[in-house]
Amino acid sequence: xxxxxxxxxxxxxxxxxxxxxxxxxxxxxxxxxxxxxxxxxxxxxxxxxxxxxxxxxxxxxxxxxxxxxxxxxxxxxxxxxxxxxxxxxxxxxxxxxxxxxxxxxxxxxxxxxxxxxxxxxxxxxxxxxxxxxxxxxxxxxxxxxxxxxxxxxxxxxxxxxxxxxxxxxxxxxxxxxxxxxxxxxxxxxxxxxxxxxxxxxxxxxxxxxxxxxx
Amino acid sequence: xxxxxxxxxxxxxxxxxxxxxxxxxxxxxxxxxxxxxxxxxxxxxxxxxxxxxxxxxxxxxxxxxxxxxxxxxxxxxxxxxxxxxxxxxxxxxxxxxxxxxxxxxxxxxxxxxxxxxxxxxxxxxxxxxxxxxxxxxxxxxxxxxxxxxxxxxxxxxxxxxxxxxxxxxxxxxxxxxxxxxxxxxxxxxxxxxxxxxxxxxxxxxxxxxxxxxxxxxxxxxxxxxxxxxxxxxxxxxxxxxxxxxxxxxx
Numbered sequence: 001x002x003x004x005x006x007x008x009x010x011x012x013x014x015x016x017x018x019x020x021x022x023x024x025x026x027x028x029x030x031x032x033x034x035x036x037x038x039x040x041x042x043x044x045x046x047x048x049x050x051x052x053x054x055x056x057x058x059x060x061x062x063x064x065x066x067x068x069x070x071x072x073x074x075x076x077x078x079x080x081x082x083x084x085x086x087x088x089x090x091x092x093x094x095x096x097x098x099x100x101x102x103x104x105x106x107x108x109x110x111x112x113x114x115x116x117x118x119x120x121x122x123x124x125x126x127x128x129x130x131x132x133x134x135x136x137x138x139x140x141x142x143x144x145x146x147x148x149x150x151x152x153x154x155x156x157x158x159x160x161x162x163x164x165x166x167x168x169x170x171x172x173x174x175x176x177x178x179x180x181x182x183x184x185x186x187x188x189x190x191x192x193x194x195x196x197x198x199x200x201x202x203x204x205x206x207x208x209x210x211x212x213x214x
Numbered sequence: 215x216x217x218x219x220x221x222x223x224x225x226x227x228x229x230x231x232x233x234x235x236x237x238x239x240x241x242x243x244x245x246x247x248x249x250x251x252x253x254x255x256x257x258x259x260x261x262x263x264x265x266x267x268x269x270x271x272x273x274x275x276x277x278x279x280x281x282x283x284x285x286x287x288x289x290x291x292x293x294x295x296x297x298x299x300x301x302x303x304x305x306x307x308x309x310x311x312x313x314x315x316x317x318x319x320x321x322x323x324x325x326x327x328x329x330x331x332x333x334x335x336x337x338x339x340x341x342x343x344x345x346x347x348x349x350x351x352x353x354x355x356x357x358x359x360x361x362x363x364x365x366x367x368x369x370x371x372x373x374x375x376x377x378x379x380x381x382x383x384x385x386x387x388x389x390x391x392x393x394x395x396x397x398x399x400x401x402x403x404x405x406x407x408x409x410x411x412x413x414x415x416x417x418x419x420x421x422x423x424x425x426x427x428x429x430x431x432x433x434x435x436x437x438x439x440x441x442x443x444x445x446x447x448x449x450x451x452x453x454x455x456x457x458x459x460x461x462x463x464x
Contacts, residue, residue, distance in 0.1 A: 077460075084394075084451040088444030090387050092354045101353060102390075103230050110397065110460075142444035146383075154376035198373050200380040206427070207275055207438055208381045210373050 056176060061167030063135055067127035068120070068163075076114040079126045080105065087129050088142050097125050097161045124163045131166070136173045149179040152213065153194040160186055219312060219362055220375050221305035223355060225319045232322045232350040239345050239413050240396040242389045243284050245274045246352035246360045248320065248328075249343045254292055254336040267293035269315065269330040270343065271364075274357075274385040283421065284340045292334035293317065295326065302327040312367055315360045320350055330360075332367045345410060354386055384438040388424060391450045395420035398458035423453060 071079060083089040095102045098121040108114045114122065132141040145158045157169055165186065171177045183190040196213075203209035222228070231237040237247070252268035268290035270277065277288050296302060296316075303318040314329040352360060358378045366372050399416040400408045425432025436446035 081455070085448055085455060088447035088451070090383070090443075090447060091390050092383075092386050095354070101227075101230060106393075106397065110401065140444055142447075143441055146440060146443075154374045154380075159376070194374075194376075196374050196377060198377050200377055202439070206435065208384065210377050210381050 057167040057171050060170035064127055064131050064166040067130050068124050071123040071126045072120055075112065076108045076119050076122055077112055079122050080109045083126060093158055094125060097158060098122060128166050131170055132173055136170060138173055144173065154196045155194040219366055219372055220359055222308050222316050223359065225303055227353060228356040230351045230353045232320055234321045236346050237348045237351045239408060239410055240393055240400060241351060242392045243270060244351055244357065244389060245270055246357045247348050248293055248350040249347045250349050251347050252290065252338060252342055257292055257334050257336055262295040263292055269293050271335065274382060286340060287337050288340050289335055289337050291330045291332055293328050293330045296329050297327045299325050300327060301325060312363055315363055332364060387437050387443060387447065392417055392420045395454050398454050401461055
């Protein structure tokens with residue numbers, strides 16, 4: 001294989017160019033060998049891209065894990081205070097992300113007493129928001145979390161949240177992947193699951209309302 | 215698009231609170247709250263409504279005035295007993311029965327099922343719904359289910375639950391911050407000594423701080439806009455912490 005640093009094959013390119021040059025304006029003459037070589041090169045390039053994506057996400061996952069380890073050492077109450085006063089996260093959103101009730105969060109905030117598993121889940125949300133802010137410079141992580149991912153589909157990042165997806169979602173925030181790619185990976189049926197002909201807009205009374213998409 | 219409404223949640227996720235006593239006083243009124251001992255004048259006497267239960271029905275945006283206080287008169291729906299013994303929590307039981315909001319195991323006794331009947335609506339003075347008579351409060355997700363059922367009952371339109379979630383997020387936020395405010399303000403008082411007058415005074419303070427919805431820059435209006443909600447939340451939570459530092463943090 002004669003592949004340069006950008007993943008293209010110089011000799012194949014030259015060959016095709018030569019064919020074009022010898023027949024100006026004509027479709028290049030078919031060659032099974034050239035076709036197969038191009039095919040192989042593209043497959044190699046896709047494989048390389050997948051590998052790079054995965055390795056880059058591993059970096060995000062590692063950063064998330066480091067922040068989780070750091071935050072697990074703190075009391076649950078402190079983490080909840082941070083989530084409220086530093087990030088502006090509503091309890092109802094935290095309860096859905098962590099999978100517990102709002103009264104449970106209220107109790108932990110006043111009296112502590114979260115189980116180690118629930119404490120870790122709260123710490124993971126804190127770590128994710130902190131990674132967004134510190135490493136990816138997302139100014140307002142909670143607003144980013146509640147942003148609609150695709151027009152016409154009722155799904156946001158907070159609905160997709162799970163600790164094992166932290167690397168992928170951080171990659172989305174960094175622009176390394178698209179919302180469609182993330183959704184395809186997490187829920188291949190997402191176009192059926194989340195599709196809606198309605199949307200929420202600010203109505204003329206200044207409050208949100210559900211209307212048909214225009 | 216769904217071809218049926220979302221399934222009923224299990225009781226543990228349908229309610230935030232339920233009890234034969236009352237829901238904690240510090241929690242604000244919410245759509246879906248169930249009260250006992252409510253006189254529903256104008257509705258016919260029926261044998262399975264002898265507990266005089268009623269559910270606050272009005273949309274959370276309209277049950278409060280511009281300053282956030284509960285309106286003088288509110289609409290409620292009658293809650294009737296469907297079974298004295300069976301907990302009918304299986305969503306299949308309620309499929310295609312969209313004229314009611316199911317309330318299985320309303321008192322958390324492990325028996326009985328009630329339902330709020332959208333066909334039996336009444337208007338009552340909000341004074342007839344004292345918090346000491348509030349026996350249940352739906353969870354945020356329970357309220358979304360109720361809203362989806364109400365909209366479908368009234369219009370045959372079935373928006374996704376997530377649209378309701380988005381449309382009422384600011385109301386949920388307001389209610390949460392009011393509860394946070396009251397909870398912080400009463401944190402130094404033994405729970406048994408917290409009284410309604412104290413709670414209402416703190417609620418009034420919280421609502422004043424949120425401001426009036428007619429004032430464009432009020433925190434209440436900032437909460438209504440998705441892009442400014444998190445910033446408004448931070449401001450409110452910092453103010454709560456400033457006014458009422460948690461015991462042990464002074």
